[in-house]
Amino acid sequence: MSQxxxxxxWGAQRISAMVLALCVVVHLLTIIYAVRSGxxxxxxxxxxxxxxxxxxxxxxxxxxxxxxxxxxxxxILSETCGWRGRGLDVLTGVIGLSLAMWGMRAVVGVFGAGTx
Amino acid sequence: xxTLQVRIWRGAEQGDFQDFEVPxxxxxxxxxxxxxxxxKCDSTLSYRFACRVGVCGSCAMTVNGVSRWTxxxxxxxxxADNKLEIAPLRNLPVIKxxxxxxxxxxxKWARARGRFTGSTTRKDPLARISxxxxxxxxxxAGIECIGCGVCYSACDVVSxxxxxxxxAALNRAWTLINDVRDTARAERLxxxxxxxxxxxxxxxxxxxxxxxxxLSPTAGIAGLKRAVLAATLSGEI
Amino acid sequence: xxxxxxxxxxxAYWAFIVHRGSGVLLALFLPLHFWALGQALxxxxxxxxxxxxxxxxxxxxAETGLVLLLAAHMAGGVRLLVLEFLEWREWQKTLLAAAAGxxxxxxxxxLLNLV
Numbered sequence: 159m160s161q162x163x164x165x166x167x168w169g170a171q172r173i174s175a176m177v178l179a180l181c182v183v184v185h186l187l188t189i190i191y192a193v194r195s196g197x198x199x200x201x202x203x204x205x206x207x208x209x210x211x212x213x214x215x216x217x218x219x220x221x222x223x224x225x226x227x228x229x230x231x232x233x234i235l236s237e238t239c240g241w242r243g244r245g246l247d248v249l250t251g252v253i254g255l256s257l258a259m260w261g262m263r264a265v266v267g268v269f270g271a272g273t274x
Numbered sequence: 275x276x277t278l279q280v281r282i283w284r285g286a287e288q289g290d291f292q293d294f295e296v297p298x299x300x301x302x303x304x305x306x307x308x309x310x311x312x313x314k315c316d317s318t319l320s321y322r323f324a325c326r327v328g329v330c331g332s333c334a335m336t337v338n339g340v341s342r343w344t345x346x347x348x349x350x351x352x353x354a355d356n357k358l359e360i361a362p363l364r365n366l367p368v369i370k371x372x373x374x375x376x377x378x379x380x381x382k383w384a385r386a387r388g389r390f391t392g393s394t395t396r397k398d399p400l401a402r403i404s405x406x407x408x409x410x411x412x413x414x415a416g417i418e419c420i421g422c423g424v425c426y427s428a429c430d431v432v433s434x435x436x437x438x439x440x441x442a443a444l445n446r447a448w449t450l451i452n453d454v455r456d457t458a459r460a461e462r463l464x465x466x467x468x469x470x471x472x473x474x475x476x477x478x479x480x481x482x483x484x485x486x487x488x489l490s491p492t493a494g495i496a497g498l499k500r501a502v503l504a505a506t507l508s509g510e511i
Numbered sequence: 512x513x514x515x516x517x518x519x520x521x522x523a524y525w526a527f528i529v530h531r532g533s534g535v536l537l538a539l540f541l542p543l544h545f546w547a548l549g550q551a552l553x554x555x556x557x558x559x560x561x562x563x564x565x566x567x568x569x570x571x572x573a574e575t576g577l578v579l580l581l582a583a584h585m586a587g588g589v590r591l592l593v594l595e596f597l598e599w600r601e602w603q604k605t606l607l608a609a610a611a612g613x614x615x616x617x618x619x620x621x622l623l624n625l626v
Contacts, residue, residue, distance in 0.1 A: 164468035165506045168499070172595070175588050182585040186617050189578065194624045197565065199558035203551060227538045234535065236469075237434040260545045267551035287512075339517025364514050415599075433513050477594055479523035479603075493599030500596060 159247050167229050174226040181219040206268050213269040220261035228254040278353065280307055282319065283361040286368045291359065292316075298356060304337050304344035308360060308372065321372040328486065331420030334427070335372050336361040341427040343486040363427035379423050379440070386443035387465045390450060391458040401455045409452040416449045416494050418487050425481035425491050437470035441481035441491035444472050448494030451501060463502050464511045472498035522607055526587055533584040540577060575622050582617035586610035 159167075192202070206212055232250040235241045276298035281291040294311050305323055312319040323333040328346040335344050337352050338359050349358070366374035394401070403410050425441035426432055432440050439447075447466045450456050466472050475495045482490040505511045550557040564570060590610045594603060 159469075161464070161468040162506055162511075165473060165502055168468075168473040169503045169507070172592065175592060179585055179589050179592070182581060186578065186582060186585075186621075190617075190620050190624050193621065197562045199551070199555040199562055203555055203558065223541065227534075227541065230534050231538060234531065237431075257541060257545075260542060260549075263552070264545040264548035267549045336512075336518075339515055341518065361512065364512050364518070368512065428514070428518055430514060430519070476527055477523065477591055478519075478527050480518065480521070483521050483523070484518075490599060492594075496595045496599065 159244075167232075170225055171229040174222045174229075177218065177222040178226055181215070181222060184215070185219065203268065208271050209269055213265065216265045216269055217262065220258060220265055224254045224258035224261060227257060276356065278307060278349065279357045280311065281357075281359045282308070282311060282372070283368075284319075284371055286370055289368070289371075291361075298349070302349045304335070304342070304347045304349060304352065304358065304360065305333050307349060307358060308335075308344065319372070320370045329420065331422030334363055334422040334424045334486075336364060336427065341424040341484050343422055343424065346486065363423050365427050365429070365432045366423065374423075376423060379426050379442070380421075382439045382443040383446055385465060386439045386447045386471075387458060387462040388443060388446040388450070390453065390456055392455050393457045394455070403454060407454075409454055412452040412494075412497065413449045416445050416489055416491070419445060419489060420487060422486065424484050424486055428480040428484040430478055430480065431474050431476060435470070435474055438474045439466060439471055441475075441495065444475075444498055445489065445491040445494045448497050451498065460505070460511050463498075463505045466498050467502045467506070467511065472502060475499070522604060526590070526607055526610070529583055530587040530591070533580040533587070536580055537577075537584055571625055575618060575625065578621040579614060579618035583610070583614035586613040 228250045231253060232246060235246060235249075278296045278298050280294045280296050282294060283289060284292045294315050296307050296310050296315075299306070305326065308319070308321050309323075312321065321333070321335070323345060324330040326333075326345045328343060331343070333344045334341060336342075337344065337347060338357075340352075341363060342352070344360075352358070360372065362368045362372045362374045366376060366379060369375050405411075405414075419442060421442065423442070425445075429438075429441055431438050444466055447462055451459060451462060456462075468474075472495045475492070477492060477496070479492050482492045485491065502511070547561050548558075550561050565574065587610050590603075590606045593606060
């Protein structure tokens with residue numbers, strides 16, 4: 159990976175971290191609010207499904223995570239296993255894409271227009 | 275008389291600790307202890323020192339697990355129970371006993387473009403730089419490095435990433451980036467960028483924690499991270 | 512030779528351990544979390560099947576741990592962003608205490624609302 163790409167990767171992790179910091183605060187408050195009276199699927203989905211705002215918020219959240227986490231894992235793999243080079247960079251990309259797709263599946267399930 | 279139980283590393287990369295008993299004295303430094311062992315117990319013990327007053331940066335060792343300058347480390351500060359373990363600096367190849375091979379440490383200063391590059395000659399008038407300017411204050415904060423290698427020895431990122439330039443070289447680069455007379459800014463920013471440069475730093479702050487001159491390489495490295503990112507985004511490098 | 516715990520025994524290094532440990536655990540947890548929420552695609556009944564499992568005290572205990580991890584990674588991360596992006600300052604150790612405080616408050620709030 160070129161040095162320029164390494165710097166941009168570092169920058170992407172920091173910028174995604176700034177987005178995530180805001181998302182996590184909202185997420186934590188939501189969790190703490192949601193668990194007050196126990197969790198039931200009908201109640202949760204009734205509140206969430208079809209909400210455009212929450213759909214957009216959690217889409218942003220998932221994208222930021224999919225950028226942030228793989229870059230961190232790349233550093234850890236390189237530092238603890240001494241792994242460098244193309245294989246590691248490809249794996250980083252694969253982890254990012256998988257997280258994004260798997261995460262969006264969940265977002266569609268919870269916030270999509272489904273019938274609860 | 276009180277005695278110190280001293281364990282000193284003998285050998286090279288492979289080796290073992292050897293035990294010595296050294297009389298405890300008032301205002302004794304760790305370097306005094308090592309010198310006593312070399313003069314009175316075993317003259318084959320190898321170690322480095324020169325000035326004995328915290329200027330030259332040659333006597334750094336690992337004392338009870340922590341990298342320190344030994345000439346200005348009082349025994350009373352580090353050996354409350356009269357026990358001392360003295361080893362060579364970490365992260366550098368050991369030549370013999372307490373002497374490390376510091377080539378990679380200084381080679382990295384060169385790789386980080388630690389050399390000043392100016393545009394004027396001795397015939398030109400001296401540059402006028404306000405001591406109050408932001409750049410000069412940043413230089414001031416990092417310029418007193420004595421090159422002892424304590425930060426390099428204390429840094430885990432150096433252990434984990436052999437190519438990492440390390441705190442001292444990056445601190446040097448940061449002082450030059452802020453030297454308004456210097457003309458190699460872009461090359462230097464490129465030299466310290468990326469996975470082997472400033473962006474590998476995890477802000478453990480071990481360098482800052484251990485620097486005997488109380489400098490903060492961590493602060494300089496953070497400055498480099500920002501400067502390099504800005505230069506990359508603007509196309510400067 | 513490498514450093515041992517004696518060289519690493521200072522607050523900023525503990526903060527690093529917490530940040531790295533929580534980061535790895537959160538990354539491992541994410542696929543599971545996404546799978547569980549994805550159950551909603553199969554309707555409320557499927558999701559309820561999963562939610563009943565979360566009623567188990569042990570799971571609740573683990574969930575509290577996760578909330579703590581998330582809060583700690585977030586607060587510790589904000590601390591790092593401040594250290595990296597703002598000019599160096601002397602109050603960095605205060606920042607560490609603040610990050611620890613925020614994580615604990617989040618964990619406690621979750622726990623109190625949960626039980």
